[in-house]
Amino acid sequence: MPTSQNQIIQLYGIPNCTTVKKARVWLEQHQIAYQFHDFKKTGASIEQLSAWAQQAGWEKLLNRQGTTWRQLDEETKASVIDAASAIDLMHSKTSSIKRPVLMSGTTLLVGFNETEYSQLAK
DSSP states (O other), X not given: OOOOTTOOEEEEEOTTOHHHHHHHHHHHHTTXXXXXXXXXXXXXXXXXXXXXXXXHOHHXXXXXXXXXXXXXXXXXXXXXXXXXXXXXXXXXXXXXXXXXXXXXXXXXXXXXXXXXXXXXXX
């Protein structure tokens, strides 16, 4: 991924997440420098989640396939109806954010897709 001296790729996720591990291995194999932000240690701010939701869509950012979502009670799941309610949930339960989230300049990628990463690397 072409980066200027002051544009470092930011990768957000949880270290033990299988998909995050795949993304990190891919970046390292392609010798692409990045900074890793651990959601468990640093969390995610409302402002950051709002910006991501606006750019990618809250539906894409919210991980409805993961264990965290499946463990929520039905009332909580039913209450997630718009960006604001999804952002509140993702802020309080960072494991409900689809991982990894990669920021490179103004480009935002949610989840790991080798084709998308390869296109960004060109």
